[in-house]
Structure formats: C-alpha cells, structure tokens
Amino acid sequence: xxxxxxxxxxxxxxxxxxxxxxxxxxxxxRAAIAAGALRPGYRLPSSRDLARHLxxxxxxxxxxxxxxxxxxxxxAAQGRRPTIAAVAKAELVSGNATSRRAPxxxxxxxxxxxxxxxxxxxxHEGDPQPFFPGFADARAFPHEIWARCLxxxxxxxxxPGPAVxxxxxxxxxxxxxxxxxxxIKAEARQIVIxxxxxxxxxxxxxxxxxxxxxxxxxxxxxxxARVALEAAGALVRGIGLDRSxxxxxxxxxxxxxxxxxxxxQYPTGGLMPVNRRHRLLAFAxxxxxxxxxxxxxxxxxxxxxPVAALQGLDDAGGxxxxxxxxxxxxxxxxxxxxxxxxxxxxTFEKAQxxxxxIVPALLQDGIADFIDDGHFAAHIRKMTRIYRGRxxxxxxxxxxxxxxxLTITSPAGGMQLVAHLDPRRNDVDVVRRLAQAGxxxxxxxxxxxxxxxxxxxxxxxxAWTTQEIEAGAAVxxxxxxxxxxxx
Numbered sequence: 001x002x003x004x005x006x007x008x009x010x011x012x013x014x015x016x017x018x019x020x021x022x023x024x025x026x027x028x029x030r031a032a033i034a035a036g037a038l039r040p041g042y043r044l045p046s047s048r049d050l051a052r053h054l055x056x057x058x059x060x061x062x063x064x065x066x067x068x069x070x071x072x073x074x075x076a077a078q079g080r081r082p083t084i085a086a087v088a089k090a091e092l093v094s095g096n097a098t099s100r101r102a103p104x105x106x107x108x109x110x111x112x113x114x115x116x117x118x119x120x121x122x123x124h125e126g127d128p129q130p131f132f133p134g135f136a137d138a139r140a141f142p143h144e145i146w147a148r149c150l151x152x153x154x155x156x157x158x159x160p161g162p163a164v165x166x167x168x169x170x171x172x173x174x175x176x177x178x179x180x181x182x183x184i185k186a187e188a189r190q191i192v193i194x195x196x197x198x199x200x201x202x203x204x205x206x207x208x209x210x211x212x213x214x215x216x217x218x219x220x221x222x223x224x225a226r227v228a229l230e231a232a233g234a235l236v237r238g239i240g241l242d243r244s245x246x247x248x249x250x251x252x253x254x255x256x257x258x259x260x261x262x263x264x265q266y267p268t269g270g271l272m273p274v275n276r277r278h279r280l281l282a283f284a285x286x287x288x289x290x291x292x293x294x295x296x297x298x299x300x301x302x303x304x305x306p307v308a309a310l311q312g313l314d315d316a317g318g319x320x321x322x323x324x325x326x327x328x329x330x331x332x333x334x335x336x337x338x339x340x341x342x343x344x345x346x347t348f349e350k351a352q353x354x355x356x357x358i359v360p361a362l363l364q365d366g367i368a369d370f371i372d373d374g375h376f377a378a379h380i381r382k383m384t385r386i387y388r389g390r391x392x393x394x395x396x397x398x399x400x401x402x403x404x405x406l407t408i409t410s411p412a413g414g415m416q417l418v419a420h421l422d423p424r425r426n427d428v429d430v431v432r433r434l435a436q437a438g439x440x441x442x443x444x445x446x447x448x449x450x451x452x453x454x455x456x457x458x459x460x461x462x463a464w465t466t467q468e469i470e471a472g473a474a475v476x477x478x479x480x481x482x483x484x485x486x487x
Contacts, residue, residue, distance in 0.1 A: 008028060008029075008032045008037060008038075009025065009028050009029070009054060010028070011024055011025075011054070011056075012024060021056050021060050022060045022063045022064050023064075025054070025056070025060060025061065025064040026063075026064040026067050026068065029064060029065075029068060029073075030068060030071075030073055033068075033073050033084055038084050039084060040083075040084050040085060040086040041083055041084060041086070042083060042084045043080075043081045043082070043083045044065070044074070044081055044082050044083070044084075045081065046081055047061045047062050047065065065082055068082075069082060072085055073085055110233070111231050111232075111233075114227075114230050114231045114233075115227065115231050118223075118226075118227040118230065118231075119223070119446065120223035120224055120226065120227045128440070128463065129438065129439070129440050130439060130440065130460075130464045130468045130469065130471070130472035131394075131416075131439065131440055131441055131459035131460050131461065131464065131469075131472055132440045132460050132463065133267075133415070133416040133442055133458050133459060133460030134297075134327070134415060134416060134460055135331060135415070135460050135462060135463040136326070136327055136328070136329065136330045136331060136383070136415070136462055136463060137330075137383070137386070137462055137463045137464075138330035138331065138332070138463070140382070140383065140386060141329060141330045141379065142375060142379060145370070145375050146329075146366070146370060146375075149366045149367075149369040149370045149373070149375070150362065150363075150366040152366075152369055153362050153363075153365035153366040153368075153369060154362055156365065157361060157362055157365065163361075164361075165192075165193075165349055165352055165353060165358055166191065166192055166193045166349070166364075167193070167361055167364040167365055167368065168188065169364075169365055169368035169369075169372075170191075170193060170364040170365065170367055170368040170371075171188040171189065171191040171193075172188045172368075173367075173368045173371040173372050174191055174337065174367075174368075174371065175187075175188045175191060176371075177371055177376065177377070178309075178323075178339075181299070181306075182295065182298065182306075182308065182309040182311075182312065183308030183309055183312035183313075184309055184311055184312050184321065184339065185311070185312050185314075186311070186321075186339050187342065189345055190339050190340050190341070190342055190345055191337055191338075191339055191340075192337060192338045192339075192340055192345075192348055192349065192352060193335065193336075193337050193359045193364055194335075194336045194337060194338060194352070194357050194359065195334055195335065195336065195357055195358075195359055196324065196326065196334055196335070196336045197294065197296060197322050197323060197324035197326070197336035197337075198224050198228070198336070199336060199357045200322045200336050200337065200338035201224065201225055201228045201259075201292065201294070201322060202228045202231075202357075203338070203348065203351055203352060203355065203357060204257075204290075204292055204320050204322075204338065205228045205229050205231070205232040205234070205257075206232055206351065207344065207347065207348060207351055208256065208257055208290050209229065209232040209233060209234045209256060209257060210233065211232075211233030211234075212233065212234075212235065213233070213234050213235070213255075213256040213257070214234065214235050214237060214253060214254070214255040214256055215229045215234040215235070215236050215237070215255055215256060215257040215258070215259065216236075216237050216239045216246075216248070216255045216257070216258040216259065217229065217236050217237070217238055217239065217259050217449050218238075218239060218241060218245075218246055218259070218260060218261065218265065218266075219238030219239055219240055219241070219447075219448050219449045219450060219451075220241075220267055220268065220444060220447035220448050220454065221238070221259070221261070221266060221267075221447060221448075221449065222259070222261065222266045222267075222294065222447075223446065223447060225259045225292070225294065226449055229257070229259065234256070234257070236449055237253070237255070237449070237450070238448060238449025238450035238451070239251070240453070241265065241268065241270065243270075244272060244273055244275075244276040245260070245262060245265060245270055245271075245272035245273075245276055246258075246260055246262075246272070246276075246280065248280065248283065249279065249283075254287045254288075254289065255287070255289055256289060256290065257289065257290045257291075257292060258280070258284060258289055258290070258291050258292070259291075259292045259294065260272070260280070260291065260292070260293060260294070260310070261293075261294045261295075261296065262277060262280075262293060262307075262309075262310050263295055263298040263306060263307060263309065263310075263413070264295075264296075264297060264298055264411065264412075264413050264414040266294070266296065266447075267416065267418055267442075267444065267447050267458045268409065268411075268418055269409060269410075269411025269412065269413070269414055269416075269417060269418065270411075271307060271412055271413075272307070272310075273307070274307060274313075277307070277310050277313055278313065280310070281310070281313060281314055281316070281318075281319075284316075284318055285316045285318060289318070290318055290319075290320065291310065291314075291318055291319045291320070292319075292320045292322060293309065293310045293311055293319055293320065293321050293322065294322045294323075295309055295321060295322065295323050296322070296323065296324055296327055297327040297328070297413070297414045297415050298323075298413065298414075299327070299328045299380045299384075300327075300328075300380070300383065300384050300387050300413050300414055300415060300462075301384070301412065301413035302384070302387070302388040302391065302411075302412060302413055303412040303413075304412070306413065309321060311339060317341040317342060317343065318341065319341075320338055320339065320340060320341070321338065321339040322336065322337070322338050322339075323336065323337055323338075324336040324337070325337075325367060327415060328376070328379075328380055328383075329367075329370075329376075329379070333363075333367070335359050335363060335364075335367060383462075387415060387461070387462050389466075390461045390462060390464065390465075390466070390469060391410065391411070391417065391461050392410075393461075393466055393469050393470070394417065394459065394461040394469050394473065395408050395410050395417070397469055397470050397473035397474075398419060398473050398476060398477070400473070400477075401473045401474050401476060401477025401478075402419075402473070402476055402477040402480045402481075403477070405421075405422070405477075405480040405481070405483075406419040406420065406421065406457070406476075406480065407419070407420040407421075408420075415460055415461065415462035415463075416458060416459060416460040416461060416462070417458075417459055417461065418444055418456050418457070418458055418459075419456055419457045419459060419476075420444070420454060420455070420456040421444075421455040421456050421457065422455070422486045423454065423455055424455075424486040425455050425483070425486050426455065427443035427444055427445050427455040427456055427457060428443045428445065428446070430443070430457065430479070430480075430483070431443045431457065433479050433482075433483075434457075434475070434476065434479055437475050437478070437479055438475060439472050439475045439476060439479075441457040441458060441459055441476075442457070442458040443455075443456075443457070443458070444456035444457065444458055457476070
C-alpha cells in the first residue's frame with residue numbers, strides 16, 4: 001500500500017464499539033486530510049487495493065470514499081483513482097487561522113437584545129408548587145373526555161380537506177361561547193388561533209408598533225406584555241391604577257397602543273367598571289389608539305355577574321381581544337386566541353403564517369368538540385365553584401397564619417390574589433425566603449413599569465388543594481414572623 005497511508009487507519013474491532021467500519025474509515029480519512037497528513041493532489045490507492053490492505057470489504061471502502069467525494073474532500077473522475085481535493089487544503093489554512101483567533105461573536109438584533117434584558121418570565125421558580133400563580137388545576141380536568149375529543153378529531157383528520165390556519169369549527173364554537181359569556185361582537189373569521197395568548201400579544205405588537213411608538217401598560221401589570229411591546233421597539237409607559245382601574249384621564253401623551261386587563265386586572269384582581277370602560281374607548285377612538293384587551297382568566301367570576309368584555313362595547317373596531325385555553329382548561333393545552341378587527345384579519349393571518357405561530361388542526365378540532373359537546377362550559381362551572389372555595393380558604397388561612405403582616409385583597413374572580421406587605425419591606429427578599437422554605441410567590445414590585453409604589457406577594461390558589469393551601473399559608477406565616485422588623 002502507498003506509504004502516505006501507513007499508520008493513518010486503525011480500526012477498533014472491539015464488539016462494544018458503536019461505529020461501523022465504514023464510519024471509522026470515513027472519519028479517519030477525513031481527519032488525515034484536514035490535518036494535512038494527506039496533501040492536495042495525492043491519489044488514493046484503488047478501492048480494491050485499499051480494501052485488501054485494510055482487510056475489509058470493497059463496499060466498506062467505496063461507501064467511505066463516496067461520502068468524502070460528496071463532501072468535497074476528494075475529487076473523483078470516471079476510471080481514475082480519487083485524489084485529495086485542493087479545497088481541503090484551503091479550508092485547512094482558513095480553519096487553522098481562525099482557530100488561533102478568538103471565535104467571532106455573531107451580533108444579535110436589537111429585538112434579541114431587548115428580549116435578553118427583560119426580566120420576564122421569572123426565572124428560578126422551579127417546579128410548580130403552592131402558590132405558583134396562573135396555574136389551572138390539571139388534576140380536576142376531565143382528561144378522559146378530552147382524550148375522546150382528540151381521538152374523534154384524529155379520525156376526522158384522516159379525510160382530505162383544505163389546509164387552513166384557523167379551523168372554522170373552533171372559530172364558530174369559540175365565538176358562540178364568547179358571545180354568550182363575554183358579550184363579544186365579531187364574526188368567526190376574526191378569531192385567530194395561536195399557540196398561546198403571549199404569541200397573540202407578540203403578533204399584535206409587531207403588527208401595530210414601530211420603533212419609538214408609545215405604548216401604555218397598567219402598572220402594576222403583565223410583564224409578558226411589557227416584553228412584547230419593548231421588543232417591538234415601543235416606549236412603554238407604566239400607567240398607574242385607581243379604584244376603577246387604568247388612571248389615564250389626566251395624561252397628555254397619546255399612545256399608539258394601550259394594553260389593559262379590565263375584567264380581572266393583572267395582578268391586583270380589580271374590575272374596571274362600565275363607565276371607565278366607555279371613557280377609555282372614547283379616548284382611544286379620539287386618539288386613534290389601538291386597545292389590546294387581555295381577558296386571560298375572566299371565565300372564573302365569583303362575586304356578582306361579570307361585566308361584558310371591552311371588545312363588545314367597542315363600535316370603532318379598535319380593540320384586539322386576547323384569551324387563552326391554558327387557564328380555563330389546563331396549562332399544557334398551550335392554545336390561545338385573538339379577535340382581530342375585521343380590516344386586519346388577512347394581514348394578521350399572513351403574519352401568523354410567516355412567523356409559524358400555528359396550532360395543529362387536530363388540537364383545534366379537539367377543542368371545538370370539547371366546546372360543542374358542552375364539556376367546556378361544564379368544566380368552567382365546576383372549577384368556578386372549586387376556585388371560589390380555594391380563594392376563600394387562602395384568604396382565611398393567610399389571615400390566621402400571618403395576621404397583620406399581610407393585607408389581603410380578595411379578588412372577585414380569577415386564579416390568584418395579592419397579599420400586600422408593609423411598604424418598607426422588600427418583597428423580592430421575602431419571596432426568596434419563601435422559596436427556601438418550599439413556597440412559591442412572585443414579588444408584586446416586579447410587576448411595575450417605572451416607579452414601584454407597592455410591595456406584596458402574588459399568590460396563585462387555583463391549582464392547590466385545601467390541604468396544600470393550609471400548609472403553604474402556615475409556611476408564609478412562619479416566614480413573616482421570622483422577618484426582622486421593617487424599617
């Protein structure tokens with residue numbers, strides 16, 4: 001065999017090895033070429049001679065050589081033995097020069113940098129445990145019924161049909177539900193199904209905002225919306241709250257977009273009354289401002305009758321309505337939706353397709369059946385009773401365990417509440433101490449945009465049993481008693 005190949009090929013013949021002889025030959029020849037041991041222009045032995053010398057089949061040699069030819073390491077002509085390609089040496093020189101320098105850092109976009117700097121979602125919360133907020137109780141969900149809906153949808157999905165982003169059966173079923181329970185006024189075609197409510201908010205921000213546009217956000221408010229708006233390049237202004245919600249009427253600036261949670265303010269749980277809603281709509285209409293209404297867990301209302309959605313009161317087509325099934329069903333459904341003003345439906349669907357924010361047809365059809373068969377409404381009725389009891393149990397348990405160290409706001413609906421701290425306390429420090437004791441809470445202060453005007457604990461109650469609530473409240477009470485005096 002030719003001298004330059006001597007000592008370059010050494011097969012591992014142990015039974016435990018996972019690499020075939022073909023793979024070993026390919027890898028070692030490629031390494032020899034890259035290392036310069038086989039120089040450009042050198043002609044390999046014939047496959048017959050190489051196979052005889054290495055004591056392997058000719059096919060083993062041929063497959064390895066063919067792969068190296070395909071990748072450009074070897075040149076091959078009909079009837080001639082393959083030679084080491086000249087490009088291999090050029091790549092070697094370039095590669096070695098690069099390896100002596102610090103590796104180049106690819107510059108991220110401004111969008112990526114804005115997302116990187118964001119403090120949402122909260123990190124290091126670990127696995128869900130009391131009182132992880134925004135979590136539905138998957139243990140109480142009718143999984144067998146849901147599985148039947150998915151199986152039925154899967155059988156129907158075997159039949160050929162038009163491929164559409166937003167399935168008409170789900171659009172129609174969801175519209176009927178929202179019209180009856182939330183007072184929505186829309187056509188089914190205006191409903192866009194997304195992988196999450198956050199995905200819908202992100203799409204809306206991209207569609208409506210240019211860099212430098214002003215956007216208003218409730219403060220305290222939803223951090224996910226703040227990140228989406230800032231990532232789109234908006235200048236986000238935190239707008240404080242009063243007893244009726246967003247306190248905007250004394251402001252002189254005119255935003256391009258307003259993000260609100262009027263039916264159950266996130267995170268305080270407040271309800272925006274009808275007169276404030278009408279004034280907000282009038283303001284937006286006069287200013288040419290779009291409103292994004294996040295109705296994230298409004299299905300669960302405990303005291304009195306819920307107020308109709310802001311979207312249903314709007315007659316100017318300026319409200320984007322956002323919702324999610326992850327709260328009303330269970331978190332792993334990972335499906336949200338947006339009701340888009342009629343004149344923007346085609347643009348929104350094109351952006352949806354472009355960004356790949358598409359929910360599988362099987363999942364959409366399964367949810368449609370779950371709604372049409374009455375299971376969705378029945379589940380909401382059942383969980384409303386359960387969550388109301390858990391809300392009351394948490395309020396009572398915290399009052400008993402923590403006493404006057406917490407001021408508790410009992411929300412009229414939703415899945416979480418705020419326990420306010422003495423303003424001299426640092427809620428981030430309290431949350432850290434609770435985590436060490438095995439309880440999850442979120443600091444209220446992290447929900448503010450701009451000035452922080454409150455300290456507190458944001459606590460979810462929906463996913464946790466009475467026993468878990470009582471045990472967690474006892475831990476909170478103990479940690480609060482062990483804190484040093486505020487000052």
